[in-house]
Amino acid sequence: MDHRLAFHNVIPHKHKYHRTSDLDSFEFTYKAEITSVYKLTEQEILYRIRIMDPEDRRHFSFHPGQFIMLELPGIGEAPFSISSSPSNHEDIELCIRAVGNLTTVLSRAPRGTRVGIRGPFGTSFPMERMHGGNILLIAGGLGLVPLRSPIAHVQEHRSMFDHVDIVYGTKDASRLLFKFQYEMWKKDDIGLHLILEKAEPSWTGPVGYIPKVLEEIVKSRDDSFIHNTYAIVCGPPVMFKSVCTMLAERGIPMQKMFVDLERRMHCGMGKCCRCNVGSTYTCLSGPVFDYWTVMNLKEAI
Amino acid sequence: MLFRTAEKTELKALFDMLVEKNTVVGPVQTDTDRMGKPLFAFEPVTDQAKLRLDYTTTRLPAKRYFLPFREDLATFTTDGRDWTKTIGYNIDRPYVLFGLHACDINALNKLDKVLMGPVYPMPYYAAKRKNMFIIGTDCRPQPFCFCRSMGADTVLHGFDLFLTDIGDKYFIEIQSAEAYEVAKDLRTETPTEADHMQFMRTVAEMNKLFTAHVDTTDLTKILDMEFQSPVWKQWGDKCLGCGTCSNVCPTCYCYGVEETVDVSLKKARKTKTLYSCNVVDFAEVAGGHNFRPERSTRLKYRYYHKHRGFVEAYEESLCVGCGRCGEACLAGITVPEVIASVRGEEQ
Numbered sequence: 001m002d003h004r005l006a007f008h009n010v011i012p013h014k015h016k017y018h019r020t021s022d023l024d025s026f027e028f029t030y031k032a033e034i035t036s037v038y039k040l041t042e043q044e045i046l047y048r049i050r051i052m053d054p055e056d057r058r059h060f061s062f063h064p065g066q067f068i069m070l071e072l073p074g075i076g077e078a079p080f081s082i083s084s085s086p087s088n089h090e091d092i093e094l095c096i097r098a099v100g101n102l103t104t105v106l107s108r109a110p111r112g113t114r115v116g117i118r119g120p121f122g123t124s125f126p127m128e129r130m131h132g133g134n135i136l137l138i139a140g141g142l143g144l145v146p147l148r149s150p151i152a153h154v155q156e157h158r159s160m161f162d163h164v165d166i167v168y169g170t171k172d173a174s175r176l177l178f179k180f181q182y183e184m185w186k187k188d189d190i191g192l193h194l195i196l197e198k199a200e201p202s203w204t205g206p207v208g209y210i211p212k213v214l215e216e217i218v219k220s221r222d223d224s225f226i227h228n229t230y231a232i233v234c235g236p237p238v239m240f241k242s243v244c245t246m247l248a249e250r251g252i253p254m255q256k257m258f259v260d261l262e263r264r265m266h267c268g269m270g271k272c273c274r275c276n277v278g279s280t281y282t283c284l285s286g287p288v289f290d291y292w293t294v295m296n297l298k299e300a301i
Numbered sequence: 302m303l304f305r306t307a308e309k310t311e312l313k314a315l316f317d318m319l320v321e322k323n324t325v326v327g328p329v330q331t332d333t334d335r336m337g338k339p340l341f342a343f344e345p346v347t348d349q350a351k352l353r354l355d356y357t358t359t360r361l362p363a364k365r366y367f368l369p370f371r372e373d374l375a376t377f378t379t380d381g382r383d384w385t386k387t388i389g390y391n392i393d394r395p396y397v398l399f400g401l402h403a404c405d406i407n408a409l410n411k412l413d414k415v416l417m418g419p420v421y422p423m424p425y426y427a428a429k430r431k432n433m434f435i436i437g438t439d440c441r442p443q444p445f446c447f448c449r450s451m452g453a454d455t456v457l458h459g460f461d462l463f464l465t466d467i468g469d470k471y472f473i474e475i476q477s478a479e480a481y482e483v484a485k486d487l488r489t490e491t492p493t494e495a496d497h498m499q500f501m502r503t504v505a506e507m508n509k510l511f512t513a514h515v516d517t518t519d520l521t522k523i524l525d526m527e528f529q530s531p532v533w534k535q536w537g538d539k540c541l542g543c544g545t546c547s548n549v550c551p552t553c554y555c556y557g558v559e560e561t562v563d564v565s566l567k568k569a570r571k572t573k574t575l576y577s578c579n580v581v582d583f584a585e586v587a588g589g590h591n592f593r594p595e596r597s598t599r600l601k602y603r604y605y606h607k608h609r610g611f612v613e614a615y616e617e618s619l620c621v622g623c624g625r626c627g628e629a630c631l632a633g634i635t636v637p638e639v640i641a642s643v644r645g646e647e648q
Binding site: 267279284 | 393415
């Protein structure tokens with residue numbers, strides 16, 4: 001009279017397509033290859049990455065603002081915002097600054113390096129909701145990286161939006177990212193307003209912090225313009241706080257401002273708690289939050 | 302739910318029939334503390350005489366059987382250019398957990414919500430949880446137990462069998478079909494009305510023994526209001542930031558992931574290690590910025606996650622009131638005291 005309990009295999013079937021509710025999607029990694037390594041500045045490199053399996057590649061899609069987990073076996077895994085157009089199903093682009101272990105090894109990785117990708121994860125900028133409106137895209141430093149995806153969306157659907165302006169500030173001219181795209185943005189009738197904290201004498205643009213240029217822009221627009229304006233903001237906390245406060249005072253409702261928060265996720269799937277702000281998972285409820293939600297996240301500001 | 306009663310001697314029969322072909326884990330005495338009181342731990346048991354169903358509590362929860370402190374999420378083989386990832390869930394057989402108290406079963410039920418919910422269920426946990434035969438047992442509240450305040454003193458589901466000592470026999474709750482099959486081979490009887498009354502009296506007696514309490518009324522709101530309260534600083538000054546509270550907590554599941562390369566450079570592994578939000582680098586990001594550099598903000602965060610964030614998401618707290626954190630804390634910080642101070646109550 002013995003009782004050998006049955007062993008339950010929790011994943012009896014192999015799923016081909018991975019849904020968030022599938023147990024085997026948890027550690028599923030797309031194998032991908034770095035197809036291009038393009039040095040943007042002294043610190044940042046733009047990587048073009050292609051999922052190797054053609055079928056997986058076709059099925060992989062994301063929304064502007066979402067992130068992926070990039071893995072180098074044996075080195076580590078970290079979250080990165082996707083910095084390319086969601087309509088490009090061939091490659092994704094990631095702009096990465098070498099600051100930690102993984103990113104330093106990555107900065108020495110040659111073209112052809114095979115990496116792992118999990119995702120995409122997180123919330124996105126609600127571009128469809130902004131159709132017919134004006135958009136202010138405001139980026140400080142590396143904050144331009146995740147905004148390049150909504151900018152690409154705007155370029156591809158330019159007639160769906162009214163006035164679009166990019167306000168972008170960095171420490172100095174050597175830190176400016178994606179310089180090769182500025183002319184294209186302008187040609188697509190996207191206003192580009194650059195500001196540097198510190199500038200060489202040859203710099204003809206404004207010097208100072210982002211609110212300085214932003215103030216001029218919002219002052220020059222009338223109330224009906226502001227009423228129909230959405231803002232997308234990414235940058236250090238001190239920057240998005242002052243920017244959003246200014247925009248809120250000028251009359252943009254909090255639920256029309258979107259902030260992209262950056263944290264160090266270890267899983268991307270609402271398990272490890274490393275990205276929690278207050279007790280909200282940045283990986284599930286974010287990284288894109290509307291400003292009202294950010295204001296209500298304890299310890300975000 | 303099916304109710305039966307059995308003579309006390311049937312406990313050995315139950316144990317023996319399960320231990321023959323399975324790994325049974327249960328409370329055993331491992332040592333005595335410096336006051337001479339016994340220390341218990343959940344360990345594999347092969348001899349029923351070693352099983353101590355009368356245990357008070359264990360220092361560590363049974364967490365290592367479903368959320369091991371360290372486990373591999375994946376291994377890699379690499380030839381320098383290409384690599385292969387192999388995923389395993391680190392369990393090869395079912396376990397019998399013999400003698401969990403209601404609080405620890407409730408802890409599993411809470412973990413299920415995060416780790417086996419509809420959004421990215423975690424197979425490493427699910428594989429272990431689904432291969433667990435849980436036998437619960439009644440307990441006597443200790444001075445540090447506040448499970449009743451957290452609604453975790455009784456358990457409604459999440460186990461297979463539950464044994465309550467009602468004096469001369471066990472009152473048995475049969476929860477699963479698997480448990481029914483097991484119980485069929487025991488000599489059990491249909492409970493009489495007297496048994497029912499005895500069961501209710503036993504529970505009522507137990508309820509009288511609670512001395513520690515936490516007032517959870519409006520706690521999520523109060524935590525929001527008192528976010529800037531100076532009491533956090535006071536507790537933060539006491540806290541050592543050692544993370545022991547998370548280590549002994551049956552519901553703490555936060556972790557970190559690290560990858561390492563084998564000396565041969567041909568193999569690598571991706572390892573998950575349970576972590577504590579009270580440890581200094583929990584919220585540190587690449588480049589060195591730390592979102593919670595002070596001990597007080599980290600301690601506060603832990604209370605927010607357990608008593609506010611989880612309530613917001615699942616309508617219940619992520620604390621079962623087992624009191625282990627307070628017992629283990631080197632600085633003597635206990636949940637009832639922290640919450641009372643946040644509520645502005647006299648200490």
